[in-house]
Amino acid sequence: MSISLDEVRHVARLARLELDEAELVAFQSELNALLGHFQDIRGIDVYGQSPHSRSSALQNVWADDDTWPSLPRGSALQNAGVTKAGLFIVPTIIEE
Amino acid sequence: MVRYLPSVGMEVHAELKTRSKMFCRCPVAFGGEPNTRVCPVCLGLPGALPVPNRAAVEMVVRTALALNCQIAYDSVFHRKNYFYPDLPKGYQVSQYGETNPIGYQGWLGIPVKGGGTKRIAIRRVHLEEDTGKLMHLPSGGSGVDFNRAGVPLMEIVTEFPPDIESADEARDYLVQLRSILVWLGVCDGKMEEGSLRCEPNISIRPEGSDRHGVKTELKNLNSFRAVHQGVLFEVARQSAVLDRGERVVQETRGWNESTQTSFVMRTKESEQDYRYFACPDLAPMHFEKDWVERQRSELPELPLAMQERFQRQFGLNAEHSGLLVSDRDWAEFFEESVRLGGDAQVVCNWMNADFAKLLNESGQRARRDAQEDDSTASLVTPAHLADISRLILNGTVNSKVAKQLLGEAFATGAMPSRLVEQRGLTQVSDASLIQDAVARVIEDNPGPVDQFRSGKEGVIGFLVGKVMRETEGRANPSLVQEEMRRQLEK
Ligand SMILES: [Zn+2]
Numbered sequence: 001m002s003i004s005l006d007e008v009r010h011v012a013r014l015a016r017l018e019l020d021e022a023e024l025v026a027f028q029s030e031l032n033a034l035l036g037h038f039q040d041i042r043g044i045d046v047y048g049q050s051p052h053s054r055s056s057a058l059q060n061v062w063a064d065d066d067t068w069p070s071l072p073r074g075s076a077l078q079n080a081g082v083t084k085a086g087l088f089i090v091p092t093i094i095e096e
Numbered sequence: 097m098v099r100y101l102p103s104v105g106m107e108v109h110a111e112l113k114t115r116s117k118m119f120c121r122c123p124v125a126f127g128g129e130p131n132t133r134v135c136p137v138c139l140g141l142p143g144a145l146p147v148p149n150r151a152a153v154e155m156v157v158r159t160a161l162a163l164n165c166q167i168a169y170d171s172v173f174h175r176k177n178y179f180y181p182d183l184p185k186g187y188q189v190s191q192y193g194e195t196n197p198i199g200y201q202g203w204l205g206i207p208v209k210g211g212g213t214k215r216i217a218i219r220r221v222h223l224e225e226d227t228g229k230l231m232h233l234p235s236g237g238s239g240v241d242f243n244r245a246g247v248p249l250m251e252i253v254t255e256f257p258p259d260i261e262s263a264d265e266a267r268d269y270l271v272q273l274r275s276i277l278v279w280l281g282v283c284d285g286k287m288e289e290g291s292l293r294c295e296p297n298i299s300i301r302p303e304g305s306d307r308h309g310v311k312t313e314l315k316n317l318n319s320f321r322a323v324h325q326g327v328l329f330e331v332a333r334q335s336a337v338l339d340r341g342e343r344v345v346q347e348t349r350g351w352n353e354s355t356q357t358s359f360v361m362r363t364k365e366s367e368q369d370y371r372y373f374a375c376p377d378l379a380p381m382h383f384e385k386d387w388v389e390r391q392r393s394e395l396p397e398l399p400l401a402m403q404e405r406f407q408r409q410f411g412l413n414a415e416h417s418g419l420l421v422s423d424r425d426w427a428e429f430f431e432e433s434v435r436l437g438g439d440a441q442v443v444c445n446w447m448n449a450d451f452a453k454l455l456n457e458s459g460q461r462a463r464r465d466a467q468e469d470d471s472t473a474s475l476v477t478p479a480h481l482a483d484i485s486r487l488i489l490n491g492t493v494n495s496k497v498a499k500q501l502l503g504e505a506f507a508t509g510a511m512p513s514r515l516v517e518q519r520g521l522t523q524v525s526d527a528s529l530i531q532d533a534v535a536r537v538i539e540d541n542p543g544p545v546d547q548f549r550s551g552k553e554g555v556i557g558f559l560v561g562k563v564m565r566e567t568e569g570r571a572n573p574s575l576v577q578e579e580m581r582r583q584l585e586k
Contacts, residue, residue, distance in 0.1 A: 014371070062147065062153065064150060065149055070122045076242075087131065089238070090240060
């Protein structure tokens with residue numbers, strides 16, 4: 001299992017990371033090392049296991065339809081770079 | 097000239113009518129000050145953990161059953177990963193897969209002209225969360241309000257290839273779907289507020305071809321009418337493109353309500369790569385078969401089925417019965433009134449005309465039961481209409497007096513038959529009284545009488561009206577008519 005430079009570029013774009021060529025190459029080898037671990041997992045016999053089974057046996061963890069007090073708006077906005085009239089302000093969106 | 101066949105797939109998003117959001121307990125509401133219904137969970141702050149709202153899950157199960165779906169007894173939530181400023185976590189919790197959505201492979205019946213229904217196949221009914229709202233600021237930049245972020249959202253998607261083959265069917269599908277959602281109490285159905293949103297995808301193909309054409313998706317449709325007009329427009333636009341020998345481009349288009357045209361929203365949709373995976377923060381759901389069957393058995397009779405039953409059982413026509421099932425409380429009001437001895441046709445007529453008018457004018461709604469204590473509910477109960485129906489059918493009052501009685505019942509809650517007793521409003525059917533009144537009117541109106549006798553038959557209405565006025569509206573109009581004719585033709 002190995003990842004091409006183009007795939008690294010694609011993943012970086014999806015993650016909104018701007019990487020130069022040297023960084024792309026560095027990430028390629030790091031990601032390949034990481035994916036190498038999946039080779040170990042491939043070796044495990046999972047025959048008969050449900051694809052959704054997980055380490056925890058929890059299921060149906062639900063809450064009742066009650067309400068709780070929300071954050072004061074000041075707290076909700078306190079980490080925002082720019083705010084205006086109670087809104088988080090972001091640069092104008094340009095569709096790709 | 098080539099004829100084109102449209103096919104329309106429907107993607108409908110319905111905000112669920114829960115008190116709190118899908119994965120946190122922030123309240124759900126429309127409007128209000130921005131960013132006042134947010135918390136660490138729905139803002140996607142680090143370390144916050146989501147807990148699904150049980151009521152939302154149950155609402156989707158009930159809807160899926162009402163839409164004749166298979167139920168996924170085991171179902172998980174996935175993360176749909178993409179970046180957009182209205183999506184605080186960088187992913188939307190949704191449900192991926194063919195048989196993982198809570199409901200899959202269902203259908204919805206839409207009425208067909210001339211009777212019967214057509215089944216529209218449904219591919220999936222799944223549960224996800226809504227995004228925040230972006231507003232573009234005139235001063236540049238965009239403002240984000242996360243009040244809507246995390247509101248439980250149900251997505252209902254039709255099967256491909258779509259069964260919907262016209263703008264009429266697209267609208268009818270949405271009308272039926274909305275009516276079921278409102279009926280089940282899972283969504284308020286307010287398209288103008290965006291709690292019910294519809295994005296049809298439209299393609300056309302030349303008659304005789306079974307290859308489906310390139311689809312365009314239409315957004316910003318805020319009413320049934322907009323959906324109808326939008327689909328009509330797209331079909332015409334695509335037909336013109338093909339007629340010119342060009343190709344339809346796959347794109348998302350917006351509907352402009354004021355120009356009644358569609359415009360390109362995104363010219364080239366970038367290849368989407370959502371990297372779905374099961375959300376590790378959310379435990380899988382498992383539904384016991386018994387529990388699902390109990391939900392199924394507790395489903396109410398749905399509007400279309402009820403409408404058909406009203407036609408069968410009471411002999412009402414499609415239009416009248418359709419009006420009765422436009423709202424569940426309204427339909428139940430009707431049935432209760434009939435159960436209390438009202439005549440189905442008479443009650444139906446009075447509900448759909450005079451009573452509906454009184455409610456509209458006052459902004460009140462029909463009350464559910466006599467005990468209900470709510471100022472927005474009208475004082476008129478099913479028993480009042482059953483009472484009026486009896487008074488009319490046994491000839492105690494004519495419809496003019498009945499109208500006054502309904503007006504009074506509406507204002508004071510008084511029972512019509514009591515008012516009749518108290519005021520002697522009983523309809524005059526006494527032959528001698530009517531004979532006298534008719535004779536008097538003939539004597540007092542020589543002009544119209546001459547006109548009638550010289551062949552102007554229509555004048556009789558005027559003369560009958562005079563008699564009705566003389567008797568303060570209490571005379572039986574058909575007896576007056578009969579007597580008037582008898583005396584005039586003597
Ligand atoms: Zn919250």
